[in-house]
Every structure is written in C-alpha cells, then in structure tokens.
Amino acid sequence: MKSRCACAEPGDFLAVEGFLGYIAWIFLRCKDASSSSQPSSRKTDVSHFQSFLRNPFGFVWRAIYKMTIGRWKYASRNGYDAERFWGDRFRKYGLNLVGPGHDGFSSEENERSYRDAAKVFMEVCRDEGIDLSKSTVLEIGCGTGFYAELFRSAGVTTYQGIDITDVLFSDLRQRFPGFRFLKADIGSGWVPIEGEFSLVTMIDVAQHIVSRERLDAALDAVDRFLTPQGRFIFTTELERTLAVNAFYETQWILNDFLERLRGWSFGPPRPFRDKYLVCATKKGDAHDALTMRLSAHTPKERE
Ligand SMILES: C[S@@+](CC[C@H](N)C(=O)[O-])C[C@H]1O[C@@H](n2cnc3c(N)ncnc32)[C@H](O)[C@@H]1O
Numbered sequence: 001m002k003s004r005c006a007c008a009e010p011g012d013f014l015a016v017e018g019f020l021g022y023i024a025w026i027f028l029r030c031k032d033a034s035s036s037s038q039p040s041s042r043k044t045d046v047s048h049f050q051s052f053l054r055n056p057f058g059f060v061w062r063a064i065y066k067m068t069i070g071r072w073k074y075a076s077r078n079g080y081d082a083e084r085f086w087g088d089r090f091r092k093y094g095l096n097l098v099g100p101g102h103d104g105f106s107s108e109e110n111e112r113s114y115r116d117a118a119k120v121f122m123e124v125c126r127d128e129g130i131d132l133s134k135s136t137v138l139e140i141g142c143g144t145g146f147y148a149e150l151f152r153s154a155g156v157t158t159y160q161g162i163d164i165t166d167v168l169f170s171d172l173r174q175r176f177p178g179f180r181f182l183k184a185d186i187g188s189g190w191v192p193i194e195g196e197f198s199l200v201t202m203i204d205v206a207q208h209i210v211s212r213e214r215l216d217a218a219l220d221a222v223d224r225f226l227t228p229q230g231r232f233i234f235t236t237e238l239e240r241t242l243a244v245n246a247f248y249e250t251q252w253i254l255n256d257f258l259e260r261l262r263g264w265s266f267g268p269p270r271p272f273r274d275k276y277l278v279c280a281t282k283k284g285d286a287h288d289a290l291t292m293r294l295s296a297h298t299p300k301e302r303e
Contacts, residue, residue, distance in 0.1 A: 051104035071247035079210035087165040100143035138197040141205030187214030202234040210250045219260040228284025235275045
C-alpha cells in the first residue's frame, strides 16, 4: 500500500487497490478530521467513523464494493464509466439526496448537510456581489436539481443544467419548466450548447472527474462558457491528504484550478460539506467581450 504523500498525483491513488487500503483511508480521514487545523465547520458533516460505528457491516460492504466489485463493474478508459455509474445511482435513489450525497448516511443526514451547503452557497453569492436574479447560469453536474431549486427561488430565469446522465431529466423538466437540461460529459470538453453565461457552477463534481486531462478539458469548457468577468463557483480540497480513493473519486486541490485558470482571481475558500467552496472571477472586461463577439462574425452576420 502506498503511504500518504502530499506530492503524488491523484491518478496515482487509483492504482492503490484493496479493501485494506480503503479501511486505512477511512481511518486516516477520521484522524485528519479530528486533528486538522481546518475550520471547525468542516467537522459538522457526519463522519465516516460515525457511519462505521452505526452500521459496521454496511460500511465494510460498501468499502469492499468500492475497492473491488464497483471498480471492476464500471471500469473504462476514462478511469470509470461515469455515465453508467451515476445513471445506476440515480435510478436507485431517485431524487433522494443520498444519490448525489453520501450513501453511508441517512436521507435526513444528507438533507441536513445540503441545507448547510445551501446557506454557504448563498453567503458566497452575497459576499461576491452576485445578483442571482440577473445571472445567466450554467450548472455542471446538476444531479437531483438541488441547486436548480435554489436558483429558481433566487429569481434565475436563464438556466442550463448539464449532467453526464439524463436519468433524472424528465423529473427535472417537469419541476423546472423554462430551465434547460442537457446530457453532456464536461470532461470530454465537447458540450453542444450555445452562448455564454455569467455564472458557472460545478459543485461536488470535479472530484468525480478522475484524470487530469479530463479535469483540464472541463476547466477549458468553463472558460469558454463564461462571459469575461463571469463567476465560477466550485468545490475543491485545499491539500492532498488521501492515500486511497474510491474508483469514482479523486482529490483535486485548489492549486489544480489555479494552474489551469491562470490570471483569474480567486475568492477565499469557505468550508463547505467535506470540502471548500470557492468563487473565481474570469479575467477580461466587457469591452473584451464585445470585441470577441464582433470578431467572431462577419459584417453580414452582425447586421
Ligand atoms: C456528487 S453529484 C453532485 C450533484 C449536484 N451538483 C449536487 O451537489 O447535488 C455529482 C454529479 O456530477 C455528475 N457528473 C459526474 N461526472 C460528470 C461529467 N464528466 N460531466 C457532467 N456531469 C458529471 C453526476 O452525474 C452527478 O450528478
């Protein structure tokens, strides 16, 4: 088993197989949670340790599944078959927040965690001066529509959700008439939508893009879809701490985003569920935007 290494690439962790590795990971995580200097609100999420104490058999079964059977079942060139994995997960849990949340925790615990997350999300929008009622929103990895609901309540009228699976889209389209949903893999870099958005969100999604090449493609797409001075709100870790990941997860850190989105300005990371929420502002100004738009069309098209 590899030891913990702050300088390893996330992909390296995927090579670490085995149930024992996973158990070690859980205990390292618990240790981190109890001894970490990170802000205390990170500890409000139910811990894996509590989940273990509550149902040791279920915990061990999930660990075996994530390190062996699941890894084999969803194996693919891209690390894992995300479309099939998330499709199966949403078929199993439907609109319940356990689907996009923690499958070791109850619906109530997941709902509580999401309620806290919504508060932090709205605080970030307020502190960053984002007027949601005037924002045009692209949500990457829209899942069960939890954030679509927040956006609607805040007065968003132009909303485009994308997700790698469309299993929940018929429910979402019924619940959010006027909002648009499209099946697309952000890690492929090819997302067939038109136009630009003033706000792009990617909440609890990046860790499920398990290769650097695909993360870079996703961030390039974010860059393409944002207006100059547009905002990008995403979740990340601040430092690499894990020796082992489940097959559908990896650990990206803020630096991975900073390196790809050069010249952008990044707001302070806020504790958010078991990670951090960050708001970044794309470089450029309104004049650049106009120039880019004008140069993209022939004079005849501009008329
Ligand atoms: C942990 S869930 C989070 C869902 C939602 N953002 C939330 O916070 O409730 C991850 C979501 O990202 C989607 N997803 C995973 N990989 C993706 C990809 N490459 N492109 C688009 N969506 C992806 C999954 O289908 C799932 O809806």
